[in-house]
Amino acid sequence: MTAAAAAQLRDADADADVADAVPLRRMAALFAPYRWAVFALLALAAVQALANVVSPFLLREIIDRALPERSAALVSWFAGGMLVAAMAAAGLGVATTWLSNLIGQRVMHDLRVGVYAHLQRMSLRFFTRTRAGELLSRIGNDVGGVDNVVTNTASSTIQNVFTALAVAIAALIMDFRLGCICLIVVPLFLLFSMRLGRRRRAIARGRQRRLAGLTGLLEESLSVAGVLLTKTLGRQQALTDRFAAESRELSDTEMAAAMSGKWVLSTRRASLTMIPAIVYWIAGVALANGAATITIGTAVAFTSMLNRLVAPATALQSIGVQVSTSVALFGRIFEVLDLPVDVVEAPGARTLAEVRGDVCLQGVSFRYDDAGEWTLRDIELEVPAGRTTAIVGETGSGKTTLGYLVARLYDANQGVVSIDGVDVRALSFGCVSDAVGLVAQDTYLFHDTIAANLRFAAPDATDADLTEAARAAHIHELISALPHGYDTVVGARGYRFSGGERQRLAIARMLLRNPPVLVLDEATSALDTRTERAVQAALDELAKGRTTIAIAHRLSTVRGADQIVVLDRGRIVERGTHAELLAAGGHYSRLVGELD
Known part of the structure; x- marks a missing residue:
């Protein structure tokens, strides 16, 4: 539509x-x-x-x-x-x-x-x-x-x-x-x-x-x-x-x-x-x-x-x-x-008093055009609360789309995406945005100060909150070294900073929001190896007790996941732990070299 x-x-x-x-x-x-x-x-x-x-x-x-x-x-x-x-x-x-x-x-x-x-x-x-x-x-x-x-x-x-x-x-x-x-x-x-x-x-x-x-x-x-x-x-x-x-x-x-x-x-x-x-x-x-x-x-x-x-x-x-x-x-x-809206809030949409973070996709199929090819087909996936699930696959396999469906940026053409057993289409927009946080590969920053960009996710955050989140994302030292500190204007789309620095600012912004469900769309892909390791360690620590769906770009992101799901042409072809999938010698084992 x-x-x-x-x-x-x-x-x-x-x-x-x-x-x-x-x-x-x-x-x-x-x-x-x-x-x-x-x-x-x-x-x-x-x-x-x-x-x-x-x-x-x-x-x-x-x-x-x-x-x-x-x-x-x-x-x-x-x-x-x-x-x-x-x-x-x-x-x-x-x-x-x-x-x-x-x-x-x-x-x-x-x-x-x-x-x-x-x-x-x-x-x-x-x-x-x-x-x-x-x-x-x-x-x-x-x-x-x-x-x-x-x-x-x-x-x-x-x-x-x-x-x-x-x-x-x-x-x-x-x-x-x-x-x-x-x-x-x-x-x-x-x-x-x-x-x-x-x-x-x-x-x-x-x-x-x-x-x-x-x-x-x-x-x-x-x-x-x-x-x-x-x-x-x-x-x-x-x-x-x-x-x-x-x-x-x-x-x-x-x-x-x-x-x-x-x-x-x-x-x-x-x-x-x-x-x-x-x-x-x-x-x-x-x-x-x-x-x-x-x-x-x-x-x-x-x-x-x-x-x-x-x-x-x-x-x-x-x-x-x-x-x-x-x-x-x-x-x-x-x-x-008069333009029709295809993702609408249901009349009487409900909220969740407390979000545990159980995510489930049942019979989910999705395509971008009504007459086009299916991007995702017959997806059956359970992501238990507090666990980390990594989504891997070749380019165009539907990894990012799956994450977008969980965040309800799109609605599935078929099947149900649910949080804590409730269809996301029955939840209010505010409830879904509070429950699911997305750190995208393409980081966007407003032409404003660092503090304003961080507070966009949490308007009531204190200066101490900003500092704590920035430290966790390993960006505080860089910000503190700037002449204006957190009052530094980032420039158009944040281009005054490197790609890795922008990504760490985006991670800090999401940490301030502290959602029960976190979708990382190749969130560490723009970081160098040293910084990526530090940020990944911080994310691993903060992910305890939180449901994390990591769309993987590097092997370090995948290896520690509780569950790895392999997509191929929009379908799940393998799932299991890192060791299990390597032993199987299938799609995943062929992707490991690319991920690393």
Whole structure:
């Protein structure tokens, strides 16, 4: 299922029409937790719109009444009213902007966390099939791309819609005939802007796809491992040329997005500004013919009113284009949120009050693809509590996969993996992670201090705990010799340290967690012989009373195991002690030379 999910995430970009399927109600549902704040925003926008249309009426009174009567008091009152209305509208504008940004940022926070949390729930299988840069782009570029729409565009839409409605109603009240002309012409201009939506969505989706490709290239080529590979193979110029080509495609797409529909929109904006000229023409003709139906004050005030309509009408045109563009981004975000999770926590999942550490695999079979070959087949294995079982076999025999099934990084396709007689699928994720600790061959350290990396496994660990674990892993002396000690920043992926040093830090980190079941995936493979012996001695001492599954790389790891299991092409072909298997003269005896 997860393989299909990864393919879905990768291939959805090829279909530009996917974004069209995103229902607006789903986007609106993001604001549901803040409905009362949205209602307050609507109320503020309505009051602000009313304040904006007061001034034209007062202006008409000044021209048609106060000036003909030569009344300084009336001029002062009406002008003062215009000032109060302007200040009220300005204050309400600040309040609506603050409230809309508050709502928008909370929605953005929910969206970012929702996408990240959902990706955290995906199984390891999904991440082995999905480019890391694609995921970074979904969280960074796609979610970031809707930020302006969610925070500013939403409030701008509300404000401009209310302003346009208020101006339209006020125009009809001020002069019904002129108001009807405006209400017929302006909506026609707005209607044509809807035709730009589909093209903008297609351009936006192509833009995000190219951004994802560029982000993926950056993530891979500028990592420490990527730089090492590039420099040692002399491929710096080739990567630079590839980056330039991707950047050029992105620039072309950005240019297309910037110019899409600009001539149409500019023409419509110009048309909107022509309406005041029509009003003056109608009023001028009426006055020239001696008609008194439209006064000078009405003509001037109506024009002032229309100037207040041009801004929101033009803004709504641009907003329509922005919303059409954002639908494509929401479509990509919802694609992530809709990805199926194949390793799920069962409803009512239980915990174990005390973990003894008995591990059992009964009839376990596993494959990475539904139609692929079996990686493990019909595995029957019991690992008694407090004992050490070594898993050996040639590369690709399924050793690491077996360890991953015990840690429930994957779920078996067939059979049962159990701890203390309880199927791991019936246990909570927290219970499994507390019970099973995994030290992988590929050690990962965060770009943080040594202490922070160690405390990632045990947040409440004291400085004394860190020292004790580091001593057991034979890394304390090295850390103490550093200028900043445990506050030393390890660098990207820990590359400031050697492979053996990183592995010992990982062992110290797992010792802090102190799980009842320990899976060592060739945990000492990166150590030199002397250090490996010291660390192995410490692990042997700490493994007393703990169930240990050691995926073996060296004979020293295997020789002292209580049980050795030999895998060949996903099946158990031999099991027994070191002496028993050597005496049998089978697969194990042929592997001994390789292990040593």
